[in-house]
């Protein structure tokens with residue numbers, strides 16, 4: 001599968017064409033990365049024989065997800081939290097196959113558009129088109145009448161709110177594209193932080209060191225993922241050896257990884273601080289604590305007396321730039337899944353559980369990557385959990401669920 005594997009729009013409906021690959025639909029990486037909400041305005045419905053086309057302007061491109069619900073028939077578009085600048089009466093009447101529609105905040109951080117349909121509909125297109133010549137971005141939804149059977153086949157009933165994913169994207173013509181297409185299973189690379197001479201952080205109470213804790217948890221996750229038969233799983237280390245950060249990135253790229261997850265445990269001067277934090281790569285840190293953590297983790301090579309790799313030269317190639325943006329967006333989807341699933345079984349840090357900073361280990365430009373700090377070895381309750389078999393079981397299941405959901409959304413429409 002390529003970086004542009006489409007969303008679930010027509011999952012399970014082989015008769016339906018996959019959304020077109022269209023350079024105009026690439027969103028900004030910050031589309032799902034917080035910041036002020038996008039503003040939606042100027043909705044419009046037009047009808048052309050059997051097709052009904054809905055559009056709404058957006059102040060910036062955002063990732064969207066689309067699916068159908070039955071009894072009654074509805075089409076749903078999920079998008080990041082959006083401010084709807086619409087007259088109150090908008091949506092009370094529709095046009096064509098749309099009887100009416102409504103909008104609003106669905107849950108924290110997520111908004112939703114719901115279209116009441118007059119009958120079963122196929123989603124021919126659900127995409128964000130980037131505005132031409134500085135014009136606004138636009139959400140475009142094209143619906144076509146279909147049979148109940150086709151509708152049921154296309155729209156698997158949702159059991160939980162879907163993670164946002166791209167419906168379409170640029171086909172990344174990377175150097176590894178042919179190999180990617182030939183792969184039978186998604187490749188997951190698990191990275192146990194530190195190792196060997198670099199012990200990582202240390203519990204002040206018991207002397208327990210990070211490198212051993214995270215290796216045990218990484219190996220448990222590896223075992224579980226491999227047991228599903230759905231993934232090809234690789235580890236950056238399987239024992240107590242030191243692996244330079246650049247080498248970890250190389251291992252991910254060498255295996256043509258589709259996902260890279262780095263596992264760590266944290267330390268904090270304030271011993272009351274506890275909970276898990278998920279990090280993604282960004283040149284500019286989300287906050288000073290994240291920057292300090294990245295500096296500490298990046299010091300691994302220096303601690304071990306290894307000269308860090310030369311920083312890669314700035315990439316100007318437009319395709320590389322597109323790949324970087326796609327990778328960043330998918331990394332954010334992965335991070336959101338991790339926050340949701342870790343939060344469901346355990347404790348997250350109180351403030352901002354998804355943060356970003358310049359982590360060298362997350363720098364494979366074409367591999368969606370995240371680093372998770374599972375808890376604080378400086379907090380005695382967290383340390384107890386990190387050492388507990390029961391907690392490790394629950395936590396690795398949560399990590400696996402986040403990975404499962406990530407690939408379900410990405411490969412639903414892959415050829």
Ligand SMILES: [Zn+2]
Pocket residue numbers: 193194200201210264265297
């Ligand atoms: Zn660490």
